[in-house]
Amino acid sequence: MSENNLKPEKNDDLSVTDKPFFTAVLTPYRSLGSNGFLVLMLCFGLISFVSGILFWRIGAWPVFGFFGLDVAILWFAFQMNYRSARIFEEVALSRHEISIRKVGPGKNYQEYCFNPVWVRLTVKRIEDEGVVKICLTSRGESVDLGNFLNPDDRTSFAGAMANALAVAKAGGA
Structure with missing residues (x-):
C-alpha cells in the first residue's frame, strides 16, 4: 500500500x-395546566351564563352581555399568560x-x-x-x-x- x-x-x-x-x-412554572384551564373556563362560563339569564329575566338584559364580556376577557388574559409561558x-x-x-x-x-x-x-x-x-x-x-x-x-x-x-x-x- x-x-x-x-x-x-x-x-x-x-x-x-x-x-x-x-x-x-x-x-x-404555570400552576394551571390545559385541563385545569378548560374546567375553569367551563365553570366560569356556566356561572356567568346562569347569572346572565337571571338578570335577563328580571329585565336587566344588558347585564347578560357584560357577563359574556367577562368570560371573553378572562379567556384573553389566560391566553396572554400562556403565550408568555412559551419562553425558555x-x-x-x-x-x-x-x-x-x-x-x-x-x-x-x-x-x-x-x-x-x-x-x-x-x-x-x-x-x-x-x-x-x-x-x-x-x-x-x-x-x-x-x-x-x-x-x-x-x-x-x-x-x-x-x-x-x-x-x-x-x-x-
Missing part, C-alpha cells in the same frame, strides 16, 4: 472533551464554552457564548426571599439567567451552575 492511500486519522479527542457535560432548560432558556456548559440561548415568544431568540475560564457567576440573595438574580459576566458582557424562575428553583439552578462552572474551570468533566 502506498503512502498516498493513507488517510489521516480523525482526532476525536477534542470533540469528546468539548461535549457539554452540563445542560439545563429553564422554563417558567437553554444553558450548555462544556470545558471550552458556555452556550446560552434565550427563546422568547414567537421566533425571537438571543444566543450568547462565553469561555468558562473568563466567566464570573454572580448570585444575588435576599435573606427572606433567597436567590433573586443569577448573572454571568465575561469581558464586559452580562447575561441574566432564570429571571422567570421562582426563588427555590433559582437557588437550585444557581448551585448547579456554580458546581458545573467550577468543574469547567478546573479542567474536569
Whole structure:
C-alpha cells in the first residue's frame, strides 16, 4: 500500500472533551395546566351564563352581555399568560464554552457564548426571599439567567451552575 492511500486519522479527542457535560432548560412554572384551564373556563362560563339569564329575566338584559364580556376577557388574559409561558432558556456548559440561548415568544431568540475560564457567576440573595438574580459576566458582557424562575428553583439552578462552572474551570468533566 502506498503512502498516498493513507488517510489521516480523525482526532476525536477534542470533540469528546468539548461535549457539554452540563445542560439545563429553564422554563417558567404555570400552576394551571390545559385541563385545569378548560374546567375553569367551563365553570366560569356556566356561572356567568346562569347569572346572565337571571338578570335577563328580571329585565336587566344588558347585564347578560357584560357577563359574556367577562368570560371573553378572562379567556384573553389566560391566553396572554400562556403565550408568555412559551419562553425558555437553554444553558450548555462544556470545558471550552458556555452556550446560552434565550427563546422568547414567537421566533425571537438571543444566543450568547462565553469561555468558562473568563466567566464570573454572580448570585444575588435576599435573606427572606433567597436567590433573586443569577448573572454571568465575561469581558464586559452580562447575561441574566432564570429571571422567570421562582426563588427555590433559582437557588437550585444557581448551585448547579456554580458546581458545573467550577468543574469547567478546573479542567474536569
